[in-house]
Amino acid sequence: MKTTSLVSLCLAGVVGATAAVQESDYYEIISYPQSDDKNLKLEICSMAQLKNGNLMVGTRLGDIFVVENPLDPEKAKFKKFAHGLNHPLGLLEHGGAIYLAQRGELTRLRDTNGDMIADSYETVCDEWAISGNYHEFNFGPRLDHEGYMWVTLNKPFGREEYGRAPWRGYAVRIHPKTGEMQPMSAGLRSPAGVETAPWGDVFYTDNQGEWCNASKLAHLEFGDFHGHPHGLNPTREFVGKPFSEIPNPKSGTWMKDLKETVPQWKMPTLWFPYNKMGKSPSGMKWDQTQGKFGPFAGQLFVGDQHHSWIMRCSLEKVKGHWQGACFLFREGFQCGILRMAFGTDNSMFVGMSNAGWGSRGNKPWGLQRLKWTGKVPFEIREMKARPDGFLLTFTKPVSEASAENPENYSGTSYTYQLRSAYGGPEDDKKEIKVTRVAVAEDRMSVYLKLEELRAGYVHELHLKDFVATDGTEILHKAAYYTLVNIPD
Numbered sequence: 337m338k339t340t341s342l343v344s345l346c347l348a349g350v351v352g353a354t355a356a357v358q359e360s361d362y363y364e365i366i367s368y369p370q371s372d373d374k375n376l377k378l379e380i381c382s383m384a385q386l387k388n389g390n391l392m393v394g395t396r397l398g399d400i401f402v403v404e405n406p407l408d409p410e411k412a413k414f415k416k417f418a419h420g421l422n423h424p425l426g427l428l429e430h431g432g433a434i435y436l437a438q439r440g441e442l443t444r445l446r447d448t449n450g451d452m453i454a455d456s457y458e459t460v461c462d463e464w465a466i467s468g469n470y471h472e473f474n475f476g477p478r479l480d481h482e483g484y485m486w487v488t489l490n491k492p493f494g495r496e497e498y499g500r501a502p503w504r505g506y507a508v509r510i511h512p513k514t515g516e517m518q519p520m521s522a523g524l525r526s527p528a529g530v531e532t533a534p535w536g537d538v539f540y541t542d543n544q545g546e547w548c549n550a551s552k553l554a555h556l557e558f559g560d561f562h563g564h565p566h567g568l569n570p571t572r573e574f575v576g577k578p579f580s581e582i583p584n585p586k587s588g589t590w591m592k593d594l595k596e597t598v599p600q601w602k603m604p605t606l607w608f609p610y611n612k613m614g615k616s617p618s619g620m621k622w623d624q625t626q627g628k629f630g631p632f633a634g635q636l637f638v639g640d641q642h643h644s645w646i647m648r649c650s651l652e653k654v655k656g657h658w659q660g661a662c663f664l665f666r667e668g669f670q671c672g673i674l675r676m677a678f679g680t681d682n683s684m685f686v687g688m689s690n691a692g693w694g695s696r697g698n699k700p701w702g703l704q705r706l707k708w709t710g711k712v713p714f715e716i717r718e719m720k721a722r723p724d725g726f727l728l729t730f731t732k733p734v735s736e737a738s739a740e741n742p743e744n745y746s747g748t749s750y751t752y753q754l755r756s757a758y759g760g761p762e763d764d765k766k767e768i769k770v771t772r773v774a775v776a777e778d779r780m781s782v783y784l785k786l787e788e789l790r791a792g793y794v795h796e797l798h799l800k801d802f803v804a805t806d807g808t809e810i811l812h813k814a815a816y817y818t819l820v821n822i823p824d
Contacts, residue, residue: 357809362630362713363666366683366705368409376414379701380687382436383619383675384427391677392417393703394424394436396691400445402452407681409705418445418454425674426476426530428485430512437474437487440466442510461510463517464489465501472504475527481536484509486520486556488527488540491564505564507540507556521602523547523562528618528674529638530556537658541617541638544610549591549752549760551617552604553638553649555658561600563591563754587756590764592792594754603820605658606649607752607794610759613647613662613816614640616693619675621684628682630708631717631731637665639673639686644696646673646686646706650718654821661719661817666706670699683707713811714804719797721823725772725785726795728815732804733779739802745770747797749790749819768795779805791822 378401382394391406400418405411422439429435434445434454446456466472471493477485491505507521507530525548529541538556542548547564554562565584585598594601608617620638627633636649645667651660671688672695679685684706688697718729738744750762772785789795795817802810 357713357811359666359668359713359811362709362711362811364707364709365666365668366409366707367670368412368703368705377701378414378687378703379689379691380703381423381425381674381689381691382427383677383685383687384429384434385677385679385685386429389680391679391685392427392429392434393675393687394421394427396423396689398422398424398438400424400427400434400436400454403703406685407679407683407705415452417447417452418457423473425473425528426478426487428477428479430479430485435460435477435485435512437476439472439474442477442485442487442515444512459515460485460512461515461517463515464503464506464508467492467500469493471526472501473526473528475540476530477510478530478532478538480509480532480538483512484518485512486510486530486532486538488524488530490527491525493526493545507538520558521556521560521562523560523564523601525562525564528616528641529620531620531622531636533636534622534624534634539605539620539636539658541620542604543616544759546756546758547585547754549755550610551608551614553606553608553617553620553636553662554602554604557602559600560602561598562602562604563594585754587754589754590792591752591754603657603792604818605651605820606660606662606818607816608638608640608647608662609762609794609796609816612796612814613664614645615642616640616672617647618673621676621678623678625678625682628708629678629684631712631715637676637684638662639676641672641674641691641693642695643667644669644672644688646676650720652720654721654823657820659721659818659820661716661815663716663815664812669697669704670702671695671697679705681707714802714808715811716799716815719815719817721789721817721819721821722783723823724789725770725783726797726817727781727783729781730779730804732806732808734775734782735803735805736775736779739775739779739782740773741801742770742773744800744802745773745784745797746800747795749788749793749795751790751793762794764793766790768797789819789822791819794818 441462469492476487526543769787
């Protein structure tokens with residue numbers, strides 16, 4: 337007589353057996369060998385995919401390399417393109433030249449004889465100043481749709497938070513031909529990433545610290561104030577009037593209420609809850625591969641320097657404000673991630689360094705590549721706000737038995753204060769209560785009605801016992817939606 341185990345009986349339902357999954361099933365990390373040249377320290381802090389197929393990387397030590405055969409780790413060759421630079425924290429190929437933001441200026445490099453070595457170093461703009469504080473990094477440039485280059489300027493740190501140099505903590509844009517600089521947004525703290533969206537808007541990432549209680553992604557526009565008051569020098573003008581006429585934020589104010597006293601304040605697009613979504617968000621890239629990098633076309637990927645992982649973000653515009661959800665995407669890189677670039681094969685290059693800050697991983701620096709295996713993970717693809725809840729869409733059809741059970745959803749909502757202290761807690765927390773669940777006919781989406789939505793709050797959602805109709809277990813079970821505006 338044939339016997340059937342209890343485990344087999346439990347797994348013989350409509351949804352099939354639940355398969356254990358891991359990130360490497362779907363996205364493979366490919367490592368590049370550490371060089372035999374002890375002088376080649378690839379502390380990569382800038383990166384650009386060149387039009388000729390080569391990759392370009394810049395290091396914290398001030399060198400720029402062209403990487404030939406970048407898709408083959410064994411055949412890749414690093415040729416020094418430029419040297420003697422000061423923290424080149426961004427690279428951009430434009431108009432036959434290479435632009436980079438280093439500590440004291442926006443620089444243009446040219447290779448005039450085609451030997452892959454820069455023989456022309458030109459200052460495009462040096463209208464900002466530096467005081468010598470180690471924390472005065474600059475990031476960018478990124479080109480907007482009007483042809484201007486955006487650079488984000490770090491605040492000093494330590495005992496010189498207010499700084500002695502003007503324009504620190506600003507986002508500026510620069511005309512690449514005339515070098516004219518226009519201050520655009522103020523109140524940035526440590527804006528380690530800046531990127532232009534496919535539709536033309538410019539976004540930046542900021543690191544938790546003083547006057548920035550949680551790391552964030554934010555949308556940059558002319559006239560915005562992003563919370564850090566130490567750049568509000570009354571001798572400077574901003575939006576046509578002195579900063580002395582702009583009220584300084586009061587420490588301890590709820591960020592969601594700050595606009596009542598500081599009209600220029602802009603809420604972030606996303607908060608990255610501390611430790612749950614990294615500690616130090618850095619470079620970012622939009623997926624414009626049209627599905628050749630997996631099922632997340634059009635979404636934003638953000639690196640984290642401390643946690644050595646990549647996050648994924650889905651955005652939507654609600655009542656004129658960009659907001660959305662973030663998810664963990666891929667962890668396990670060898671060092672802290674600073675920059676990413678999509679290669680010609682639609683894989684993602686990842687440049688890393690612990691840069692003295694410390695990071696997860698077993699190496700102090702390096703270059704790796706992330707490649708989609710072709711298998712589709714079962715994930716929450718998007719989380720979108722509705723007037724009384726959220727709509728979750730998935731990458732695969734979801735099991736109704738999983739999705740229809742309200743007990744499989746849990747979470748909390750919370751917000752932050754704007755405080756002068758370094759970082760801050762998740763505040764005014766309240767449990768999320770799901771009152772109704774509706775699964776779409778195609779099982780690709782689930783509508784959740786909540787007892788209460790709170791504008792200005794992160795809504796952290798966790799899924800339990802979730803599987804797809806093919807039995808695949810959901811890969812990442814948490815989503816973090818920053819609900820700035822509730823849709824009508």
